[in-house]
Amino acid sequence: MAKNKHINIIGRGNVATHLYKALSDFEVNMINPHTLDGLDRNADVIIISVKDDAISEVSDRIGSTNAIVAHTSGSTSIDVLQMEDRKYGVFYPLQTFSKNIELDYTKIPFFIEGVDIKTECILKEIAGHISNHVYTADSHKRKIIHIASVFSCNFVNHLWGVANEILQEEGLPFSVITPLIEESVRKAEVSGNPYSVQTGPAIRNDINIMSTHLSMLDKYPELQEIYSILSKSIQRTSKSK
Amino acid sequence: MAKNKHINIIGRGNVATHLYKALSDFEVNMINPHTLDGLDRNADVIIISVKDDAISEVSDRIGSTNAIVAHTSGSTSIDVLQMEDRKYGVFYPLQTFSKNIELDYTKIPFFIEGVDIKTECILKEIAGHISNHVYTADSHKRKIIHIASVFSCNFVNHLWGVANEILQEEGLPFSVITPLIEESVRKAEVSGNPYSVQTGPAIRNDINIMSTHLSMLDKYPELQEIYSILSKSIQRTSKSK
Numbered sequence: 001m002a003k004n005k006h007i008n009i010i011g012r013g014n015v016a017t018h019l020y021k022a023l024s025d026f027e028v029n030m031i032n033p034h035t036l037d038g039l040d041r042n043a044d045v046i047i048i049s050v051k052d053d054a055i056s057e058v059s060d061r062i063g064s065t066n067a068i069v070a071h072t073s074g075s076t077s078i079d080v081l082q083m084e085d086r087k088y089g090v091f092y093p094l095q096t097f098s099k100n101i102e103l104d105y106t107k108i109p110f111f112i113e114g115v116d117i118k119t120e121c122i123l124k125e126i127a128g129h130i131s132n133h134v135y136t137a138d139s140h141k142r143k144i145i146h147i148a149s150v151f152s153c154n155f156v157n158h159l160w161g162v163a164n165e166i167l168q169e170e171g172l173p174f175s176v177i178t179p180l181i182e183e184s185v186r187k188a189e190v191s192g193n194p195y196s197v198q199t200g201p202a203i204r205n206d207i208n209i210m211s212t213h214l215s216m217l218d219k220y221p222e223l224q225e226i227y228s229i230l231s232k233s234i235q236r237t238s239k240s241k
Numbered sequence: 242m243a244k245n246k247h248i249n250i251i252g253r254g255n256v257a258t259h260l261y262k263a264l265s266d267f268e269v270n271m272i273n274p275h276t277l278d279g280l281d282r283n284a285d286v287i288i289i290s291v292k293d294d295a296i297s298e299v300s301d302r303i304g305s306t307n308a309i310v311a312h313t314s315g316s317t318s319i320d321v322l323q324m325e326d327r328k329y330g331v332f333y334p335l336q337t338f339s340k341n342i343e344l345d346y347t348k349i350p351f352f353i354e355g356v357d358i359k360t361e362c363i364l365k366e367i368a369g370h371i372s373n374h375v376y377t378a379d380s381h382k383r384k385i386i387h388i389a390s391v392f393s394c395n396f397v398n399h400l401w402g403v404a405n406e407i408l409q410e411e412g413l414p415f416s417v418i419t420p421l422i423e424e425s426v427r428k429a430e431v432s433g434n435p436y437s438v439q440t441g442p443a444i445r446n447d448i449n450i451m452s453t454h455l456s457m458l459d460k461y462p463e464l465q466e467i468y469s470i471l472s473k474s475i476q477r478t479s480k481s482k
């Protein structure tokens with residue numbers, strides 16, 4: 001496997017830092033996004049890993065280059081990198097990165113897009129050195145994946161927060177429900193289709209328990225609303241199966 | 242540690258089966274809930290592990306006994322077991338059980354309630370032989386815990402199902418987002434307060450992305466509703482912190 005590629009990573013955030021570590025088998029440099037000091041415009045690949053709304057401006061400042069220019073954003077179109085005679089693409093790792101938390105990079109799915117097939121192949125080859133899960137995804141597909149991650153991670157984390165708030169009122173720590181959460185994850189993953197392992201009062205249509213719960217949430221109209229809408233959605237899903 | 246107690250478990254479902262295994266250090270028998278064949282009314286403890294709406298009827302059929310009678314339900318009051326001269330309580334393991342899936346019982350939180358302190362102590366002692374996480378919880382507290390588990394597991398599983406549905410439309414498997422889900426669990430657990438590690442467009446108040454997502458969900462008014470309500474809830478939570 002050819003690892004003799006020279007890669008420049010522009011950025012200083014969580015994703016840039018982790019990519020820098022994950023790509024350490026290559027010749028790789030981290031570049032300050034404000035100064036672009038040391039940027040090698042003859043590198044094989046320049047990865048722009050900055051905030052979404054700064055990508056376009058950094059791309060402009062790179063200007064003319066022989067390198068493939070790629071950004072790492074889930075919700076930004078490939079087109080912001082377009083420039084005459086430039087090869088460009090997207091190198092998007094689907095993960096929630098925290099700077100000081102170690103990750104198993106081999107498990108992170110990468111979604112790659114290239115302006116042409118050759119560019120796409122080179123970016124996929126590089127991603128393949130990091131991860132065992134490399135997919136091709138155009139800008140539309142990436143947006144869909146992003147929506148899926150909002151539902152399955154951002155919204156889910158919020159519901160865990162809600163549960164924690166409810167438990168705290170009774171002096172109970174979040175750790176009380178973490179074994180249950182871990183087992184739910186395991187069941188959903190093993191099934192490959194979470195709908196098929198749905199449990200709880202809504203799927204059983206246990207009206208007594210649901211109305212008890214709603215009345216116990218009397219003080220929290222917002223949580224009542226969430227409770228009702230998600231319960232209805234669970235019931236509609238089970239009917240349409 | 243005294244493990245010379247004699248325990249009868251009435252039931253044949255998932256919880257009964259797992260409790261039977263978990264209590265194998267004791268003298269323990271499984272009893273058919275329909276016939277009560279072999280039930281020892283002089284046992285130390287009789288655990289009723291049947292469907293919620295059958296507990297009361299099984300309890301009546303046990304009738305007079307020297308044993309502590311306990312049920313294993315999260316949402317059933319201790320009072321359904323009440324009978325003159327009887328000691329009774331609740332022995333509630335907070336977990337989602339599947340018959341053929343092995344579990345680490347030591348991690349399962351048990352919530353114990355006794356009609357008197359001595360009864361409670363005996364039930365807690367038995368639970369302590371299974372798990373390192375044994376709590377006292379009256380019927381109100383158990384209901385609160387149940388609500389928390391609906392939010393953090395049942396609703397969460399449904400959102401994973403929604404994400405899976407969205408991914409399937411693009412021909413992507415659920416496994417694409419499982420590394421992200423696992424990392425979210427880890428972050429929430431390490432933090433002990435999921436609100437403190439909230440990420441995503443809503444907490445960043447990224448109005449552009451949220452409105453793009455909503456218009457992409459045009460075909461799914463139900464998902465638009467869930468998206469809006471959970472995003473609003475995330476934003477209100479962050480403001481009230």
